[in-house]
Amino acid sequence: MEGHTTIGRDNRIFQFASLGAIPQDKKYAGEPCELVIGDRNTIREFCTFNIGSPGDTGVTRVGDDNWLMAYVHLAHDCVVGNHTIFANNSQLAGHVHVGDWAILGGFTVVHQFVRIGDHSMTAMCTLLFADLPPFVMCQGQPAKARSMNFEGLRRRGFSAPRIAAVKAMHKALYRDDLSLQDAIARIGELAQSTPEAHLDVAMMRSFLEQASPQRGIVR
Numbered sequence: 001m002e003g004h005t006t007i008g009r010d011n012r013i014f015q016f017a018s019l020g021a022i023p024q025d026k027k028y029a030g031e032p033c034e035l036v037i038g039d040r041n042t043i044r045e046f047c048t049f050n051i052g053s054p055g056d057t058g059v060t061r062v063g064d065d066n067w068l069m070a071y072v073h074l075a076h077d078c079v080v081g082n083h084t085i086f087a088n089n090s091q092l093a094g095h096v097h098v099g100d101w102a103i104l105g106g107f108t109v110v111h112q113f114v115r116i117g118d119h120s121m122t123a124m125c126t127l128l129f130a131d132l133p134p135f136v137m138c139q140g141q142p143a144k145a146r147s148m149n150f151e152g153l154r155r156r157g158f159s160a161p162r163i164a165a166v167k168a169m170h171k172a173l174y175r176d177d178l179s180l181q182d183a184i185a186r187i188g189e190l191a192q193s194t195p196e197a198h199l200d201v202a203m204m205r206s207f208l209e210q211a212s213p214q215r216g217i218v219r
Contacts, residue, residue, distance in 0.1 A: 052076050
């Protein structure tokens with residue numbers, strides 16, 4: 001552990017991890033950037049988490065209750081939420097944001113500035129060049145959407161109406177041959193027809209509306 005590194009309570013950090021080293025960024029010139037790690041995380045062998053860079057917020061951040069397996073790399077300015085699982089050799093380039101409850105399969109590689117939504121999942125050896133929306137399961141090089149993470153949602157206590165709303169979002173995004181804007185409008189209507197899922201719908205709409213036109217989403 002080195003640099004400006006803050007680590008919360010009850011973390012388990014295994015041997016040979018490197019936490020708080022300077023970013024692998026040629027522009028970095030010694031600025032006082034940080035790595036901030038929350039509580040109750042498991043960080044296995046040979047993980048490398050770099051501090052942030054002055055080109056972003058200057059902070060690489062890991063939330064709480066995450067399970068980060070061997071050889072995981074978090075480059076500068078990555079933000080990882082809570083309750084995530086990163087299988088062995090998951091690799092994030094700079095400025096990647098990962099939502100709560102996301103699961104990255106082994107050897108997943110993520111391009112810089114990509115966003116990964118809450119409750120999403122990647123298969124082993126997935127290559128992500130585009131944003132992965134909430135709830136979506138993807139696989140491939142480059143990644144293609146395969147389904148929604150229905151089993152994961154059931155395990156987390158999602159009710160039947162909420163899961164039905166996620167199925168409807170999947171249909172709008174991937175099965176009805178709609179443009180992204182039309183899919184967003186269709187998804188927005190679900191907040192009225194399924195009030196119990198209004199927070200899930202709002203999360204999906206917000207994520208899609210922030211998608212970069214150049215990068216797009218996994219489809």
